Amino acid sequence: MSLTISAVIKKLEEWFPKKLAYDKDPIGLHIGNVNRPLTTALVTLDVTLAVVEEAIEKGSNLIIAHHPFIYRPLATVNTNTPKGKIVELCIKHDICVYCMHTNFDIATNGMNDCLAHALGLKNIKPLIPTKREEYVKLIVYVPQTHVEKVRQAMGDLGVGQIGNYSHCTFVSEGIGSFKPLTNSNPFIGEVNQLEHVNESKIEGVVQASEVQSVISKIKEVHPYEEMAYDVYPLQVTMPGAQYGLGRVGNISEPLEAAAYIKQVKQALNISNARFVGNLNKKIKTVAVIGGSGSSYFGPVKARKVDLFITGDVGFHDAQDAQDMGLNVLDVGHHAECIMKQHVANLLNEWVAGIAIDSKISTEPFQFV
Numbered sequence: 001m002s003l004t005i006s007a008v009i010k011k012l013e014e015w016f017p018k019k020l021a022y023d024k025d026p027i028g029l030h031i032g033n034v035n036r037p038l039t040t041a042l043v044t045l046d047v048t049l050a051v052v053e054e055a056i057e058k059g060s061n062l063i064i065a066h067h068p069f070i071y072r073p074l075a076t077v078n079t080n081t082p083k084g085k086i087v088e089l090c091i092k093h094d095i096c097v098y099c100m101h102t103n104f105d106i107a108t109n110g111m112n113d114c115l116a117h118a119l120g121l122k123n124i125k126p127l128i129p130t131k132r133e134e135y136v137k138l139i140v141y142v143p144q145t146h147v148e149k150v151r152q153a154m155g156d157l158g159v160g161q162i163g164n165y166s167h168c169t170f171v172s173e174g175i176g177s178f179k180p181l182t183n184s185n186p187f188i189g190e191v192n193q194l195e196h197v198n199e200s201k202i203e204g205v206v207q208a209s210e211v212q213s214v215i216s217k218i219k220e221v222h223p224y225e226e227m228a229y230d231v232y233p234l235q236v237t238m239p240g241a242q243y244g245l246g247r248v249g250n251i252s253e254p255l256e257a258a259a260y261i262k263q264v265k266q267a268l269n270i271s272n273a274r275f276v277g278n279l280n281k282k283i284k285t286v287a288v289i290g291g292s293g294s295s296y297f298g299p300v301k302a303r304k305v306d307l308f309i310t311g312d313v314g315f316h317d318a319q320d321a322q323d324m325g326l327n328v329l330d331v332g333h334h335a336e337c338i339m340k341q342h343v344a345n346l347l348n349e350w351v352a353g354i355a356i357d358s359k360i361s362t363e364p365f366q367f368v
Helices: 005-015 049-058 082-092 102-106 111-118 144-156 208-219 257-268 294-302 315-324 333-350
Strands: 028-031 041-044 062-065 096-099 122-132 135-143 170-178 195-207 229-233 242-256 274-276 282-288 307-310 328-330 355-357
Touching: 005 062, 005 096, 005 333, 028 082, 041 049, 041 333, 049 062, 049 082, 102 111, 102 122, 102 242, 111 122, 111 242, 111 257, 111 282, 111 333, 122 294, 135 144, 135 208, 144 170, 144 195, 144 208, 195 208, 208 229, 242 257, 242 294, 257 282, 257 307, 274 315, 294 307, 294 315, 315 328, 333 355
Parallel strands: 041 062, 041 355, 062 096, 282 307, 307 328
Antiparallel strands: 028 096, 122 242, 135 195, 135 229, 170 195, 242 282, 274 328
């Protein structure tokens, strides 16, 4: 299957929508031209010179990174600097750099879901709510001869997606009436004659942010010159509609903190971690925020979790956690590297053989 880089990015943005990102988070394309055929995609946590050299060696022309390469604006591109050299090599070798940061953190099946599953959590839910997807009821009126064609198209476009079910619609029958006016080109009936037609009403829920795009595409398969439809807001929360930063869940059986920490280190493939709290505490409910989560101690404490797993905990932050009676396990920021294999697997399940995970460690710290 021949793919363009833009097609891969489009798929990533379906999985991890850009609209979920925090304001001013520099996500998206950082370097390159996406209108080229993809060779392979190299998935990494960070874009370093060693990672770019790895991409060149392996013939990858797309680097997918979690952490933004250009996090702060570049005043100049000096090729004698590390960042400038990276830009130079990427342009010289036609390599695109694409970054997905807080949108990947928040999205379903993104960073924090990946961490939660690795930590053995069950009944996983968002830890700190951010955005809630609004839904509407879309109703389309169609002649009965075209019900299945239009209903199938609606389902394929995401209408009727409810939790783990898709194509959920309801169809009822009735009589539609209309009079084609001068300059019309009716599919059924004659100009200036009132028509009564056996029609069906197809109903399904759809994301409010997608409804206009969905309507436009349904019109392409609908037989009528003027498609009749209704859109109603819904005052319900659909399964999976609540997005949030971090995850909270339960482990299968309560364990003392010291025993569970051993499991965490093995799951994340880390040799060292820092802990604040009571190592004898029985752990059942666990919260996790990948990267740096010490600014969320307050909301985490309010969730009454037994253990909070994150990274980049500062000295005074640790003292605050201790004073709050919060058990905190600092596994380091680089523990997020678990996303490399995860994203590569997702892409390869979509199209076999298009992605590889970087073998370069971008952990700057050494434990001595």
